Amino acid sequence: MLLTRILKPLSRRVVFGTRKFPRFFCLGEKEDFSDELKELITSDEEYNKLADHYFQIKQAHRCLVIQPYVKWGRNKLNITPDEQLSEAIALINTLPAWTVEDTLAVPLDTLDRKALLKSGSMEKIRNLVQKNSNFSAIFINSGSLKKVTINILQENFQRPIFDRYNIVMQILKAHATSKHAKLQVALAELYYVRRKSEKDLFFRTYDPETLRLMFQEREQKLKIEIKNIRNQRNILRNKRQKMDYPVVAVVGYTNAGKTSIIKSLTGEESLKPKNQLFATLDVTVHKGTLPSGLEVLYIDTVGFISDIPTNLIECFVATLEDALLADVILHVEDISSKSYEYKRNHVFQTLERLQIQAESKNVLGKVIGIGNKCDLVVDQIDQKADVLLVSAEKGQGLEELKHQLESFILHITGRKKITIRTSNGGDGIRWLYRNATVLEEIPDQDNLQYVFVRVIITAANLDKFKHHFI
Numbered sequence: 261m262l263l264t265r266i267l268k269p270l271s272r273r274v275v276f277g278t279r280k281f282p283r284f285f286c287l288g289e290k291e292d293f294s295d296e297l298k299e300l301i302t303s304d305e306e307y308n309k310l311a312d313h314y315f316q317i318k319q320a321h322r323c324l325v326i327q328p329y330v331k332w333g334r335n336k337l338n339i340t341p342d343e344q345l346s347e348a349i350a351l352i353n354t355l356p357a358w359t360v361e362d363t364l365a366v367p368l369d370t371l372d373r374k375a376l377l378k379s380g381s382m383e384k385i386r387n388l389v390q391k392n393s394n395f396s397a398i399f400i401n402s403g404s405l406k407k408v409t410i411n412i413l414q415e416n417f418q419r420p421i422f423d424r425y426n427i428v429m430q431i432l433k434a435h436a437t438s439k440h441a442k443l444q445v446a447l448a449e450l451y452y453v454r455r456k457s458e459k460d461l462f463f464r465t466y467d468p469e470t471l472r473l474m475f476q477e478r479e480q481k482l483k484i485e486i487k488n489i490r491n492q493r494n495i496l497r498n499k500r501q502k503m504d505y506p507v508v509a510v511v512g513y514t515n516a517g518k519t520s521i522i523k524s525l526t527g528e529e530s531l532k533p534k535n536q537l538f539a540t541l542d543v544t545v546h547k548g549t550l551p552s553g554l555e556v557l558y559i560d561t562v563g564f565i566s567d568i569p570t571n572l573i574e575c576f577v578a579t580l581e582d583a584l585l586a587d588v589i590l591h592v593e594d595i596s597s598k599s600y601e602y603k604r605n606h607v608f609q610t611l612e613r614l615q616i617q618a619e620s621k622n623v624l625g626k627v628i629g630i631g632n633k634c635d636l637v638v639d640q641i642d643q644k645a646d647v648l649l650v651s652a653e654k655g656q657g658l659e660e661l662k663h664q665l666e667s668f669i670l671h672i673t674g675r676k677k678i679t680i681r682t683s684n685g686g687d688g689i690r691w692l693y694r695n696a697t698v699l700e701e702i703p704d705q706d707n708l709q710y711v712f713v714r715v716i717i718t719a720a721n722l723d724k725f726k727h728h729f730i
């Protein structure tokens with residue numbers, strides 16, 4: 261069925277850290293798609309028929325992209341229609357073989373009209389579509405359109421209509437390769453199909469109770485599978501905590517350059533930044549070193565996007581939980597984007613929502629912001645930019661970033677830089693190498709049986725050291 265067709269051509273992406281990096285740090289686990297999983301995701305014929313109906317998957321589309329925007333009032337957004345259109349184009353270009361033929365921004369006085377568009381705009385677009393037989397589909401870049409609206413637009417333009425929710429879902433489906441990502445996307449897809457099916461004529465052929473049960477059963481199965489992975493994650497997280505590495509979660513709007521920043525900070529070749537939205541769907545962990553030698557773990561995460569129903573993000577809560585628990589949250593912004601303030605607000609609102617859902621505390625208190633892609637705005641750097649400007653591509657600002665991260669980590673995790681005098685070649689110094697970051701060893705000139713060891717050490721480990729060796 262539908263998903264089988266999508267699953268087959270996908271190569272399996274296995275996410276590993278560096279060679280020296282112990283296997284258990286990697287959250288994107290190497291996996292085989294078990295028969296049960298394949299069964300769960302692909303076998304349900306009835307469900308797949310419905311998903312097929314709503315996704316209208318086709319190998320390629322040449323799209324007319326329409327950007328509805330409200331000129332004033334409550335629904336007016338703090339982002340210009342042109343900027344919204346650029347994001348819409350990026351969304352379409354992310355789908356393999358889909359292209360943008362033309363774009364049009366359409367002013368509205370409300371988003372609540374049944375047909376969405378006023379009769380004048382409807383007519384204008386109808387003429388445009390009639391003149392250009394090249395358009396094979398119309399993408400309305402607006403959250404989630406009601407079925408009735410889609411039907412009216414489809415009837416008027418005689419082309420399939422896609423909304424933003426649909427396109428984002430299609431990208432997620434195309435990019436999910438690991439078991440965890442596939443399960444999360446399958447859950448998001450289920451919410452999509454359920455939401456779209458409400459009050460839909462197509463469903464008159466189904467008994468509503470049977471439908472309800474089918475959705476419910478599928479949701480439960482997916483949630484159980486996701487929970488199992490979550491439990492496994494907790495074990496990984498505990499192991500990581502025992503090793504006591506400070507953790508930096510890298511978050512931000514999609515395509516801001518999160519993966520690129522981690523790649524530049526760690527030099528890890530396996531990371532592949534892409535000019536695509538939702539290139540990263542798996543949480544992966546990568547080890548890096550800060551200026552004084554302190555080793556940290558960077559967590560790469562799935563990007564955020566605005567104007568999408570909230571339950572889509574809920575499907576990724578498990579993925580983002582690690583980020584919320586990190587010592588530091590590095591918020592990467594694309595400073596070259598004209599709408600970076602709008603995107604920043606969206607990221608903060610999402611973090612706040614996730615904090616509530618995951619019942620974590622003080623998430624916003626541990627955020628450091630950086631403005632990436634500053635190489636693209638050399639001549640017109642926004643004076644309002646109140647974040648460190650960096651360029652992952654050109655390596656600009658990265659040393660400063662490492663210094664900032666280091667002092668923030670020392671402050672927030674209560675780590676201390678101190679000098680300890682201990683016996684040369686004794687158990688104490690071996691213990692320090694295992695449990696702290698040793699910066700320097702200087703022999704004690706007054707008594708060469710001792711050395712001064714400069715270390716970065718957690719308060720807990722300092723207590724242990726004192727207990728065992730002093």
Ligand SMILES: Nc1nc2c(ncn2[C@@H]2O[C@H](COP(=O)(O)OP(=O)(O)OP(=O)(O)O)[C@@H](O)[C@H]2O)c(=O)[nH]1
Nearest residue numbers: 515516517518519520533534538539540563652653
């Ligand atoms: N000019 C310029 N381009 C950059 C810079 N950093 C990243 N990019 C480009 O921006 C695009 C997105 O980079 P990624 O690192 O994949 O972005 P991301 O935030 O991980 O994206 P998702 O995983 O899709 O959310 C890629 O084409 C990068 O080459 C930069 O400093 N300057």
Ligand SMILES: [Mg+2]
Nearest residue numbers: 518519539540
């Ligand atoms: Mg990425």
